[in-house]
Amino acid sequence: MMSFVNFGEQTMFAPPVSDFQGPSAPPASMFDSVPGYEGTVAGGGGGYLPPPMPSYPAPQPQPGPAQSNWNIPSITEDTAREAFSQYASSKCCYSSAPVKDGVITNMEAFNTYRYRLETFIESRTTEWCQQPYNGQPVDAYTQSPPGPWDIHAKAPTFFQDDKQVIKVPNTSSVKNCHTCLGMGRTPCKECAGVGNKICWVCNGAGNRSSGDRCHHCQGRGRVNCSYCNGQGSRECETCKGKRQLLVFINLKVIWTNNLDDYIVEQSSGLHVVNLSKVSGQEMFRDAQYMVYPVMGFPDPNVVRAAERLVREHQAKFSQTSRILQQRQTIELIPITKVIYNWKGDSHIYFVYGNEFKVSADNYPATCCCTVM
Numbered sequence: 001m002m003s004f005v006n007f008g009e010q011t012m013f014a015p016p017v018s019d020f021q022g023p024s025a026p027p028a029s030m031f032d033s034v035p036g037y038e039g040t041v042a043g044g045g046g047g048y049l050p051p052p053m054p055s056y057p058a059p060q061p062q063p064g065p066a067q068s069n070w071n072i073p074s075i076t077e078d079t080a081r082e083a084f085s086q087y088a089s090s091k092c093c094y095s096s097a098p099v100k101d102g103v104i105t106n107m108e109a110f111n112t113y114r115y116r117l118e119t120f121i122e123s124r125t126t127e128w129c130q131q132p133y134n135g136q137p138v139d140a141y142t143q144s145p146p147g148p149w150d151i152h153a154k155a156p157t158f159f160q161d162d163k164q165v166i167k168v169p170n171t172s173s174v175k176n177c178h179t180c181l182g183m184g185r186t187p188c189k190e191c192a193g194v195g196n197k198i199c200w201v202c203n204g205a206g207n208r209s210s211g212d213r214c215h216h217c218q219g220r221g222r223v224n225c226s227y228c229n230g231q232g233s234r235e236c237e238t239c240k241g242k243r244q245l246l247v248f249i250n251l252k253v254i255w256t257n258n259l260d261d262y263i264v265e266q267s268s269g270l271h272v273v274n275l276s277k278v279s280g281q282e283m284f285r286d287a288q289y290m291v292y293p294v295m296g297f298p299d300p301n302v303v304r305a306a307e308r309l310v311r312e313h314q315a316k317f318s319q320t321s322r323i324l325q326q327r328q329t330i331e332l333i334p335i336t337k338v339i340y341n342w343k344g345d346s347h348i349y350f351v352y353g354n355e356f357k358v359s360a361d362n363y364p365a366t367c368c369c370t371v372m
Contacts, residue, residue, distance in 0.1 A: 087358035095365035188228035195232035262305035278353025280331030
């Protein structure tokens with residue numbers, strides 16, 4: 001239903017309620033049924049495609065190299081004192097007196113192990129895509145497209161995340177644009193397709209409050225829509241005015257490094273969360289297509305963690321992805337508990353990691369700082 005607004009000699013249409021909305025998403029009928037890609041949908045969401053069964057037996061994991069030296073050398077008192085000094089100097093509110101005057105009375109080293117398992121996988125998913133048709137090659141129905149796992153993709157260096165998007169051959173076809181129904185233009189949303197809007201100066205009255213004719217709209221009460229330049233329509237944002245779309249299937253190849261750690265609980269008193277920020281001395285490394293759980297380690301907790309994580313990774317990732325490589329390492333993270341005496345009281349700090357990080361939760365000489 002459309003009404004008229006009369007202002008003297010000028011008659012302009014008042015905006016109707018626009019019936020043209022255009023579909024918000026491409027209809028399913030827009031996409032052809034492609035053998036091997038039946039579950040593909042627009043915008044992703046089709047899920048990961050399970051890899052095919054290998055045509056040859058996968059290599060069996062082999063036990064990693066033996067390692068007999070699992071000891072962590074203790075740090076010296078000078079190293080502990082220097083680490084403590086750097087820690088205190090990095091804090092604006094910490095006095096250096098405990099460092100200079102404190103007397104170390106005891107140092108105790110703790111063996112702490114971190115087992116790490118990495119599983120580098122390749123996953124593949126597909127989605128229907130579209131772009132304005134500008135004469136690009138159309139190859140649908142020329143021959144059957146290759147399967148999702150038959151398309152070659154160059155993998156990155158092992159254990160580095162990456163992704164690649166590949167247009168699947170023999171899936172490109174041309175369709176009328178679903179947004180503008182092949183018209184190339186869509187009604188302007190600002191003016192509901194009329195091309196004009198109520199004058200903001202006189203609020204559609206055509207006259208000012210003084211009774212004078214509105215000079216902004218020349219007394220018409222309405223002005224041309226600046227959004228569409230008075231045309232009532234705009235170029236279709238989907239097809240960019242081309243009226244047709246090239247639709248095709250994109251293959252997304254995603255390489256992901258999945259990492260899990262296990263740190264042996266230790267009785268030093270240092271919070272385990274601190275150890276995630278430091279490195280240790282790598283004592284064991286094993287990388288294969290599929291690793292074998294580490295054996296012969298002196299701490300049974302590490303052995304059990306390795307068995308559990310290897311089993312979980314291989315069961316979890318082999319269902320929807322292709323495992324390309326696994327790597328397991330054991331680090332020995334040095335922790336030294338330092339007890340020192342200052343002003344007659346006993347205090348504790350920890351030196352840990354290859355970086356000689358320090359944790360001193362109850363530093364005895366702090367002050368309140370105010371930043372002006």
